[in-house]
Amino acid sequence: MTMNVTRTDIPDVLVIEPKVFGDDRGFFYESFNGPEFEALTGVKTNFVQDNHSRSARNVLRGLHYQVRHPQGKLVRVVMGEVFLYKTTDTWYPEHERSLLWRDSTLHIDWPLQGEPLLAAKDAGGKALREAEVFA
Structure with missing residues (x-):
């Protein structure tokens, strides 16, 4: 998985944090991945x-x-x-x-x-x- 999802006290509001892959050249991350978003949040x-x-x-x-x-x-x-x-x-x-x-x-x-x-x-x-x- 390339993101972490945390539920909040507000219904239907989630905090989604991408996993950042970095080295001495810089970094890379997926800012959005539809299938993974749906799998982790249940939201299509x-x-x-x-x-x-x-x-x-x-x-x-x-x-x-x-x-x-x-x-x-x-x-x-x-x-x-x-x-x-x-x-x-x-x-x-x-x-x-x-x-x-x-x-x-x-x-x-x-x-x-x-x-x-x-x-x-x-x-x-x-x-x-x-x-x-x-x-």
Whole structure:
């Protein structure tokens, strides 16, 4: 196996860590292997889109989901605040919703120094108990 999978306290959220093979020349790892992903997670999916974002220091990008056309996400942290992720459906902005990033019921220990820089939709996110659910 070329990856380790760890379950979290949040249902359906897994931490997937690739096994890195390195020597004095550098390193190599598989960032994604479909059959192994399915075998280790039990999730059969067809990723349709890859996204990559880079954020300035102290930017917090929110917790987004869609109330129609649910979008499964596989997020890869490359370095620091840089993320690359795959999605199982395309983005439908009219169905996107945001959770309140600092909702205490989520138990997320954000590694922030001061107040984060937020998009308006993230600053106005809803607490989990108030969130609109999939239609």
